[in-house]
Amino acid sequence: MDYILEMNNVTKTFPGVKALDDVTLKVRPGTVHALMGENGAGKSTLMKCLFGLYKMDAGQIIYNGQEVTINDAKEALGLGISMIHQELHTNPHRNVMENVWLGRYPRVGGKKSPFVDHKTMYKKTKDLLESLNLSMSPNDLLRNLSVSHAQSVEIAKAVSYDSKIIIMDEPSSSLTESEVAHLFGIINGLRDRGVSIIYISHKMEEILQISDDVTIMRDGQYVGTWEAKELTTDLIIKKMVGRDLTNRFPERNPKIGDELLRVEDYTSPNPLSFKNVSLTLRQGEILGIGGLVGAQRTEVMESVYGLRVHTSGKLYLRGEEIKVKKPIDAMNKGMALLTEERRRTGIFPLLSVKENLLIANLKDYSKNGLLSNDGMEKDSIEQIDTLRIKTPSTKTLIRSLSGGNQQKVLFARWLLTQPDILILDEPTRGIDVGAKYEIYVLMKEIAEQGKGVIMISSEMPELIGMTDRIVVMSEGRVAGVVDSKKTTQEEIMTLATKYVG
Amino acid sequence: MEDLIKRNRFSKDNVKTVLMDKAISIVLLVLIIVIAIINPKILSFRVLRDILMQSSTKIIIALGMMLVILIGGVDLGASRLVGMAAVVSASMLQTPDYVRRFYPEMGQLPIIVPILIAVLIGAFWGVLNGVVVAKFQVPAFIATLGSMLIIYGVNSIYFNMPPNNSQPIGGLRSDFTALGSSSIGPIPVIVIFAIVAIIIMWVLLNKTVFGKNIYAVGGNKEAAMVSGINITAIIIGLFVVCDSLIAVGGVLEAARTGGATNNYGVGYELDAIASCVVGGVSVTGGVGKVSGVITGVLIFTFINYGLTFIGVNPYWQNIIKGLIIVSAVAFDIQKYVQKK
16 A cells, blocks of 8 residues: 555535635555645645545545545544644643543443543543643643643544554644644654654745655645655745745845833733843844743733833833833834734734724824725825735625734734834744735835834744844843844844743 | 732642532522521421422432433423413312312322323423423523523413313322422431432432433533444434423422412422522533532532521512522632633
8 A cells, every 4th residue: 555545636616716626645554654745835735535524526536445435533543534723722721631532431331331431531531642742631621731842742632543644734833942842753653653744834944854745735726745755845935936036035224223122120910921132123123032932022012012011121212211001002102013913913804904904093084083094095095005915805704814914914903003113023924925925015115114113033044134133032031132144043033042941 | 810810820839729510509508508698497307307308309400400411402492381280280189178179070099190191291292301402402592592491381271271271289199299298207208209309319420321411411411322322313312301300390399388279389490490500500511410400409409498487688689699600600710721
């Protein structure tokens, strides 16, 4: 048997969109198979067809040498196909073992019995966790675990189904470097047991490191499958976008001016959060904030923006001390914050593109307490054109746009408030390569207007490629400030781990 | 308030945070102590026994309500179902020599028959509620708002049937009223019913697959679905258990008070919801313990009883109860705010 799984000629149409067009995926047993493509390329749709969450219009699934039809998640799990979703499907209020055996609790005295056998469940969970080198207890509540551990629980669950294939949809997107290393350890262990992993990720370096085979999709079509060792980051990007991307970052000629914003000695009341953080931002500058996930970068910036409290510390705008207690104070002083979690704190999914664009700025369109629709429509169209936001109309609900386009709408929302200081928290997370480049160009243009940009990012290349200076944080403290032109990934990593442990 | 939030969000091992966590229990405990100081007679065996008996039906109803709250819903029809179960069971359990019998020609039924009929009626409404919520995806709040009105209408038609013509049902058989008022040794029979209900519910929620699945559906519906749990069956099932328990509560109310009208049970659903919430059942679903519900009911009944006992004006009692409910939820939500 060459392949544990073959998906042949899969086609899936949604009203108005051909999401999958004659797609093929062939996975060898005991391999890590990366599935790549820009957002909207159809990776998730393909996986949902495999997992029985979508019904294919046409195509064939051959699993373990036999043609199968999969109608729902339960059938997929029964066959030995499990999926770890991007957004974790755990129950935060219950413990590890109940999450692992959800839907299949061992029962006292036979399958038909209504009673749960807690002893057996505990033991089976303990053995399972040990076999995966996981340190948590079967009795730990999920809400007390870190994201990475909660994800490990999902992996343990997948393993407990005796899965031959585990689909992982962007499993590393919210993990720190060391957690990713741990994840890879688990993946390697699974591969040695003969399990195949279908791995979806946007992170090229990771893909090249962990996978055996790579299948690339573009616009719902199959581009091809290669062995990972034949590929490079540039080659993958080229195949994904279907053109050469000569530069991943736009050319910049920064003209750095006077000091714009100075944060002095910011300390959080929470001893586990940030302490004594100082930094400066100058006009025309893009300042990077680097560090591991959990280094409290977001917390510092949210505190500067008035979303969180700080016990001590001062804030200066153009040399004058200012007080920011609430986001509206920050906005009035010319600050804007693009938050980290687009879906949770960015978009209003049930509102239109127009409303999403203008929501932070509505007072500008208000006359005698009434909103003027003409001005709103005109400005929306202007923003959609300048930022090249792909949307059928201004009235389209934002949730139907791709992640990259949603992010552009949020960018436009804050640009409309005409900020002098734009704080971006992981602005390119989960966006495809093409849209990333456009976001970079926007950042560059904003800086060229003499404004200041602060970018928190966990992606080293973009941190080094886009910024002028990088403040590296470690365990809530500033570990160092480096010049982006002279620094290396190694130097940043060293600083980022300075206070760890 | 802002100070409270600040502290809460940031300090873990802070005494104040712990106090905050238990704030509602502390406030209620203080209230109980105040009542006891004003009138120490409330702590007499007789009064406490009375409070316990009053709590019994409420515990049974609240335990049913808890199941629906565990999936983030609420059963507004509970009040009217109590009324229907009371009327139906009482109408068939009158003494033969009573003048205004509901069924003048009916012979002596074995006591279990009318009770079973009442409970089955509860189960029937449970199926209907469950199907509307699970199959047609109507929010429980709306679905049970509808069934509340329908049950009341149906019950009133039944209650208005000749020869009864909406007369309060009285003259209940002594073997029936004994369920509500007699004792085995020092323990009232009605309390035994409550204890049985507590044991059944504790086992159901902690030891059975069905119970675990209720928590799973309440805590993360998507995850439950992906794990192959039959969500429809779980929701219908829990409504059946809930409404059967509520019907039992209604039957016992008839037995305890020795009568029934179609207006029995009004406000009970709110008491049940309030007790659950005060007892730590999260209105967003997925969190809640049997012990919490019992505590909630006991505290609530004690305060209810106690306020009357020390002569607080009933209008003020409503204000106090309202404040307790809102602050209980407000404090409960703070616990989750601090997690961010």
